[in-house]
Amino acid sequence: MLRVGQKELVETYRSGYCGVPAIPGGGKTFALTKWAIEVITEGLPKPGKILIVTYMTSAVNNFKQRISAELEKRGITSRDYYVSTIHSLCLQIIKERPDLVGINEEVEVIDGAQKNNLLKDAITAWKRVGENQRVYMYFLDENTLQKTGYDKLSKKWDATFLQLMSTTISDFKTNGITPKEALNQVKGFGAVSLLKIAAQIYFEYEKRLRRKGLIDFEDMLLKAKEILMKDSLILDKYRKKYTFVCEDEAQDSNKIQTEILKLIAGANGNFLRVGDSNQAIMTTFANSDMKLFKEFCEDKNVKTFGIVQSSRNSLQIIRTANEFVRYVRDFHPTFACRESLLPQYIQPVSEDDEFPNPVVEGDAVFASVFNKKEDELLGIAEKCQAILSEFPEKTTAVLLPDAFKIGAFINLLKEKEIPYEYLDNSSEERNYTLILLGRILDFIASPDRNEKLIEVIKVMMNNEIEGFQLLLEKLKYVNIEELFYPMAGEINEEEYDESLRETPAWEAFLTIRTQLKDFLEFPFTIPEKLVLYISEKLNFNREEVAIAQKVASGIKFLFADDPRYKLSDLAFELLKPKNAFNYFANLVFELKGYEAKPGVVAISTYHKAKGLEWDNVFLGSITADDFPAMVNDKFKTDIYFLRPTFRCPSAVLKKEFHQVFGDGSEIDFQLNGKLDFIGERVRLLYVGITRAKERLFLSTVNNRITKKSAYFDVIAGQNVSE
Numbered sequence: 001m002l003r004v005g006q007k008e009l010v011e012t013y014r015s016g017y018c019g020v021p022a023i024p025g026g027g028k029t030f031a032l033t034k035w036a037i038e039v040i041t042e043g044l045p046k047p048g049k050i051l052i053v054t055y056m057t058s059a060v061n062n063f064k065q066r067i068s069a070e071l072e073k074r075g076i077t078s079r080d081y082y083v084s085t086i087h088s089l090c091l092q093i094i095k096e097r098p099d100l101v102g103i104n105e106e107v108e109v110i111d112g113a114q115k116n117n118l119l120k121d122a123i124t125a126w127k128r129v130g131e132n133q134r135v136y137m138y139f140l141d142e143n144t145l146q147k148t149g150y151d152k153l154s155k156k157w158d159a160t161f162l163q164l165m166s167t168t169i170s171d172f173k174t175n176g177i178t179p180k181e182a183l184n185q186v187k188g189f190g191a192v193s194l195l196k197i198a199a200q201i202y203f204e205y206e207k208r209l210r211r212k213g214l215i216d217f218e219d220m221l222l223k224a225k226e227i228l229m230k231d232s233l234i235l236d237k238y239r240k241k242y243t244f245v246c247e248d249e250a251q252d253s254n255k256i257q258t259e260i261l262k263l264i265a266g267a268n269g270n271f272l273r274v275g276d277s278n279q280a281i282m283t284t285f286a287n288s289d290m291k292l293f294k295e296f297c298e299d300k301n302v303k304t305f306g307i308v309q310s311s312r313n314s315l316q317i318i319r320t321a322n323e324f325v326r327y328v329r330d331f332h333p334t335f336a337c338r339e340s341l342l343p344q345y346i347q348p349v350s351e352d353d354e355f356p357n358p359v360v361e362g363d364a365v366f367a368s369v370f371n372k373k374e375d376e377l378l379g380i381a382e383k384c385q386a387i388l389s390e391f392p393e394k395t396t397a398v399l400l401p402d403a404f405k406i407g408a409f410i411n412l413l414k415e416k417e418i419p420y421e422y423l424d425n426s427s428e429e430r431n432y433t434l435i436l437l438g439r440i441l442d443f444i445a446s447p448d449r450n451e452k453l454i455e456v457i458k459v460m461m462n463n464e465i466e467g468f469q470l471l472l473e474k475l476k477y478v479n480i481e482e483l484f485y486p487m488a489g490e491i492n493e494e495e496y497d498e499s500l501r502e503t504p505a506w507e508a509f510l511t512i513r514t515q516l517k518d519f520l521e522f523p524f525t526i527p528e529k530l531v532l533y534i535s536e537k538l539n540f541n542r543e544e545v546a547i548a549q550k551v552a553s554g555i556k557f558l559f560a561d562d563p564r565y566k567l568s569d570l571a572f573e574l575l576k577p578k579n580a581f582n583y584f585a586n587l588v589f590e591l592k593g594y595e596a597k598p599g600v601v602a603i604s605t606y607h608k609a610k611g612l613e614w615d616n617v618f619l620g621s622i623t624a625d626d627f628p629a630m631v632n633d634k635f636k637t638d639i640y641f642l643r644p645t646f647r648c649p650s651a652v653l654k655k656e657f658h659q660v661f662g663d664g665s666e667i668d669f670q671l672n673g674k675l676d677f678i679g680e681r682v683r684l685l686y687v688g689i690t691r692a693k694e695r696l697f698l699s700t701v702n703n704r705i706t707k708k709s710a711y712f713d714v715i716a717g718q719n720v721s722e
Contacts, residue, residue, distance in 0.1 A: 001354050004347070005307035006031040010038055012305075013272065017265075019250075019297035019304045020274040023346045024321075024690035025312025025613070028274045029059070032248060033066045035272075039244065040071065040080045048243035050081040053089060053261060055249050056611075057587050058594075060085055063248075082242070086257050087217055090224035096234050101223040103215060110214050113583040118214075119166055122204035126197070135191050136161075139649075144641045153641050160639055160649070168198040168653055169205060173218040174256055175661060179203040185660045194649060195656035221256045228263045238264045250275030250293040252282050258292055273297075278325070278341050281607060281684045290683075294342065309347045311355040312613055314694050316364035318346045318357070320715055321689045327714045328682055333629050340679035341686060358615075358694045367698040367716030369708060373621075376699050377405070380618050381412040383697060384601050387616050388418070394615035395596035399606045399688050401626040406603055409620075413601060421597065423604040423612075425578075425586040433540070433547040434581055435459055438574030440534055441527075444519055445568035447484070450476055453516075460512050467503025484517050527559070527567055528552040543588045550584045606684045609691050617692035619685075622700040622712045627681045629710035631674045648673060685711060 002010055009020055009031055022028040036050050052063055063083040071077075084092075091109060098105050110118065127133045145153055172182050182199035189196040209215065215223065228235045245265040247253060250273040265271035273296055280290030297304050313321070328341045348357045370376040380398055387396055400406050406422070413420045421429060428435060439459045443452040454475050461468060515537055522530050535548035551574070558573070558580070559565045573579050596602060596614050604612075606619075624633045638647045646652055651670040658667060689696065698716050700708040 001352075002031075002034065003027070003307070003309040003349060003353070005305045005309070006034065008305040009307075010035045013303065014039070014044060015270050017270075017296075017299070017302045018272045019293070019299075019302050020272070020307060021293075021297050021304065021342070021344060022274060022276050022307035023310055023344050024276065024279060024687070025310035025346075026276075026307040027310075028276070028307055029062065029066075029248065031307060032246060032272075032274050033063060033070070036067055036081055036246070037070045037074075040067075040078070041074060041076060043080075045080040045243040048241055049079075050244045050246060051089075051242040051264070052081065052083045052246045052248065053086050054083070054247075055085060055252055057085060059248060086260075087220055090220045090260065093224040093227055093234070093238070094220065096237075097227050097231055100230055101226050103223065104213060106213065108212075108214050109220055110209075110216050111583040112217075113578075113580050114214075115166070115216050116162065117580055118208050119162060119169075119201070119205055122201050122208060123162065123165065125204050126201050131191070132197075135197070138192050139642050139646050141641055141643050148641065156641060164194070164649055164653065165198055165201050167650070168195070168657070169202045170218050171657060172199075172202055173222060174254070176222070177661065179206045186656075189656070193656060194646075194653050195660065198653065221260065225256055225260050225263070228260065235263060239266050239269065244270040244272060246272040246274070248274050250296070251277045251280040251290050253292055254289055255292065258296075276344070278344055278683055279610060279687050281610060281680055281687055306344070308344070309349050311349045311353060311357050312693055313346070313690065314358045314360045314364050314692075315348055316360060317689070317692050317694075317696055318348060320365050320696065320717070321346055321686065323717075324686060324689060324711070324715050327711075332682075333710055334631060334675070334678060336675050337629075337678045337682065340682040346690075360694050364694060365696045365698070365715075365717060367700075367712070369700055369702050369712075371701070371703050373405075373701050373706065374408075376620060376701050377409050377412055380620055380697070380699060381409065381416055381418065384413075384618065385416060385418055387695075388599060388601070391616065393598050394694070395598050395602070396600075396616040396618075397596070397602040397604060397609065397612075397614040397691065398618040398620060399604055399609050399691070400620045401606060403605070405621060406605065410603065413603075418601060419599060420601040420603055423594070423602055423608050425582050430589040431582060431585050432459075433544045434551070434574045434579065434585055436538075437531060437534060437548065437551060438571050440516070440519060441530075441567055442571035442575065443516065444530075445566070445571055447520055448480055450478065450480060453480060456516065457509065457512065460515075461505065461508050465503075465505045465508060467505030470503065471505045471509055483513065484520065527570060528555040531555065546588055547581070547585050551581055554580060606688050610687050613691055613693055615693050616695045616697070617688070618697040618699070619688045620699050622685070622698060622709045622715075623702075624707040624709050627685055627709040627711055628674075628678055631671065631678075635674060635677060637673060637677055682711075685715075689715060 003026075005020070005022070006027060009018075013035065020028065020031070022031075032052070036052065039045060039050060054060060054063065060083050067081060067083075068079075087109070094101070094103070094107065095105070098107060127136055140153055140157060172179075177185075179199070179202045182202055186193065186196040186199045209219075228238070242264060245261050247261055252275070253273075262271065273293060275293045277290045277294050280293075296302060310318070322345045325341045325343065325345060329338055329343055332338045332340070349355070368376075368379060370379055384396060384398065387394075398409065400409060403424075406424075410420065410422065421427070424430070436459050439452075439456045443449075443456045446452050454472055457472065457475065518537060519530070519534060522533055529552075531548055531552045535545050540548060555570060558570065574581065594612060596612070602614060625636070628635055635648075637650060639649060640647070642649065648670055651673045654669040654673070655667075658665075658669070698712065700712045702708040
């Protein structure tokens with residue numbers, strides 16, 4: 001059954017430019033899929049295809065599976081559609097004419113983790129030149145440095161500086177500015193100009209990319225656009241290849257991505273864009289611009305079909321979300337931020353809908369104010385425990401603004417033995433294969449250390465198996481050499497307690513011991529083959545094999561960079577919470593798609609919760625620090641440990657960038673930065689609210705130092721308990 005907006009799109013859109021603004025849970029992916037199926041059934045794409053571009057690999061699989069399954073039901077065998085991420089599409093275009101943009105045919109695209117590693121190398125190289133190390137330290141506030149100490153502050157500054165340089169290099173690239181052009185333009189700037197430093201590091205970074213024959217994501221977009229602009233034959237080929245160009249999650253698009261898709265669609269072609277501007281929360285992390293999709297939908301030459309009905313949320317949650325939109329648009333205390341949300345109000349589905357809105361008896365929105373941050377986290381943990389007990393069949397999530405609060409909350413859950421899953425790229429669940437390989441390699445690198453063996457056993461064996469703890473205790477004192485190389489080739493079981501030998505843990509250990517012995521006997525001089533051998537002997541599944549292959553290929557990269565690199569170094573890298581392979585492992589995990597589990601507490605940042613839903617959702621830390629509403633609130637963009645004139649380094653960089661590459665107009669970048677941050681936090685809170693299907697639990701801290709956000713009472717309504 002098609003709902004309002006979905007029906008108009010599926011049944012009437014057949015040509016031209018079309019925008020589909022949708023509300024959370026409105027089924028925009030479902031609608032786009034249905035539309036594609038109908039158009040293919042009617043034979044309209046031929047002789048070309050439908051191109052569907054999205055931004056998540058998991059979404060690509062989702063589209064493919066839905067469309068192929070429905071076409072199969074209809075007995076249609078043709079494949080008149082192609083689903084791709086924007087980056088895969090660009091790589092495909094680049095391989096048409098790599099020579100045209102000065103790269104070789106075997107070009108390799110680096111992921112986010114590899115980019116960070118190269119950028120760190122470039123920063124290190126920059127620091128070694130002249131007085132640059134002293135310049136680097138100049139930005140730190142002297143008083144804070146004396147109070148806190150260099151070691152603690154340097155780590156924070158390293159992370160902040162890396163992010164600043166990454167963002168600025170992206171700005172250089174997306175504006176078509178080469179490293180040489182950047183250096184030439186900043187010659188007149190002083191030594192402590194952040195833009196001049198960024199230009200110098202940009203030069204070092206690009207030098208490393210070229211030397212290794214690599215390109216990054218920004219290069220991919222720019223090179224693809226350049227090829228389409230320069231070679232009319234290739235552009236014509238893609239226009240004929242794709243009769244319809246469709247973009248999902250269009251609110252997260254940026255200028256170059258939009259231009260590439262418009263080029264392929266053509267001015268008089270068929271361009272369909274679907275998105276929700278009220279969920280545009282990626283501007284802090286990417287060069288996306290929510291205004292692009294908004295302006296597209298407002299163009300008089302663009303047809304629009306608004307998807308306004310959702311069955312995700314209970315009526316109480318819908319009312320809360322809509323009241324928040326209304327408040328922001330009509331009463332936001334900072335007038336310039338009233339356009340942060342568009343007037344898109346969620347409507348419940350009709351009574352005869354196949355998937356009705358959840359029905360909750362009594363209150364569905366609860367709010368609590370705490371005096372201390374620690375009390376808030378404890379209160380959430382205790383309430384989660386009660387919810388899991390009361391609704392064991394329901395799913396539950398806790399959303400918190402940052403990793404620091406999440407870490408403290410996880411410790412509480414561990415103390416209370418509350419089951420949880422952490423939705424993060426560095427979580428153990430998503431990186432199990434990397435952790436397993438890391439532990440095995442760590443043991444192989446130091447096979448004489450009992451603690452290394454114990455760590456391997458912990459990863460390879462189910463800790464709930466009978467005799468597990470008894471086995472670990474025994475392994476603390478065992479002679480490892482005799483364990484793996486006994487005189488008769490077999491373990492003398494008489495040396496082990498009978499109570500241990502009769503447990504399932506002992507049988508499992510004998511199997512693991514044989515596997516580890518095989519690994520120890522494999523030549524260490526070929527580490528990439530050792531990794532693949534481990535994956536083969538342990539019967540890795542398809543996803544695990546893909547990760548092992550990525551590690552094996554990455555080993556050459558790591559060893560080539562440092563001839564002294566050892567097996568123990570590789571193990572250390574794999575076991576780091578954030579390592580060179582996290583990004584790929586996370587992509588593989590997402591291919592399977594996330595499914596909320598009852599009986600556990602899902603923990604996530606607000607950002608990572610986008611696109612997900614749970615029955616019960618806790619929104620924590622709704623404070624003025626995390627969700628500011630006024631420009632004089634405390635801002636996360638203000639870096640307390642930097643000199644006062646550099647407390648908002650992103651604003652300083654934008655100002656300098658505008659001085660060199662802008663139009664000369666006067667702009668208050670510090671104010672604009674705060675307004676943008678307020679707007680994104682408004683949308684982030686809206687995303688959090690709309691994750692809840694049945695019940696929403698709100699909490700904040702309010703004391704002399706930490707104040708509750710101006711939004712808290714608005715979304716809490718009359719449900720606040722002090």
